[in-house]
Amino acid sequence: MRKPRQDSVSDDALRQFVGYHIRRASSVVQSDLASTLKPFELRMLTYSALVLIAKNSGLSQSQLAVAMGIERPNLVMIIDELEQRELVVRERDPSDRRVYALRPTLAGQELCDEAMAANAALEARVLADLDAAARDALIAALSALHSPKPT
Amino acid sequence: MRKPRQDSVSDDALRQFVGYHIRRASSVVQSDLASTLKPFELRMLTYSALVLIAKNSGLSQSQLAVAMGIERPNLVMIIDELEQRELVVRERDPSDRRVYALRPTLAGQELCDEAMAANAALEARVLADLDAAARDALIAALSALHSPKPT
DNA sequence: TATTGTTATACTCTATAACTATA
């Protein structure tokens, strides 16, 4: 009995898991957003950092790293890049000269607004088939997932 | 006027985007699954490959790469690893000696079943707060997202 | 010529240890 060569590949065994759908959706959404941010010469990381700085002017690099869920060392080059492009500034905090207070420049504020508008436009297209209720239900369901870590 | 130091960091500006919630959920789900697979000495990539091979015995490396959404060169070391652990075998296809037909060994089948059972148990815990309808709605909503690429 | 699998390589994202300067 000859074992036949596979004609088409089925991912049914993986599609039974919700996590598979979430990871695939995330991958699509992430690559779409990366394309959207490209004209602004922003990557996911520089975009997230710029938005958080613009909306939380004066925060420290440590605080930003926590908010972004990355380690402090990995933030250094991200801030370097934003600073070299004069989108944010590192201000010494006179009351604690170890920390930098991160603040957006005017250009940083403007680029942040433009990039967020593009992000919103992208979302509108991606979510075109979902009404507001379905959109809220999606967010609620995603938030209802709980990590079984503390078990 | 002194600019105040930021006390707490708000991610409201990012949380307005559904993509942000999807990427965060994906990150949580992915790290949970990685922990679950650790006892089997499987990574996300070796797990996906093993399941797809076990459920599509005889497929080629090119076919598998397409199914996994990665480039062919990146699959080589993944299959090397599974082959060295004797979980899958590379069989020469006599009718086309360029291709390898990938097949699971008995041990590969068994490990696949055990890992998938652990994955299912994990999902049950993660989705504990969602009823079947909400679960299906979540998958439907994720599938309804469409990539605006062809635009 | 085109395709399968492979090698070599590079880039991004992530993580850890150790340093400096301040506190």
Place this chain on the structure above:
DNA sequence: TATAGTTATAGAGTATAACAATA
């Protein structure tokens, strides 16, 4: 001593170009 930022480094994951064997 502890913390903020930094440097150096290493590990994944991913992408492209080019090669040998085969079609």
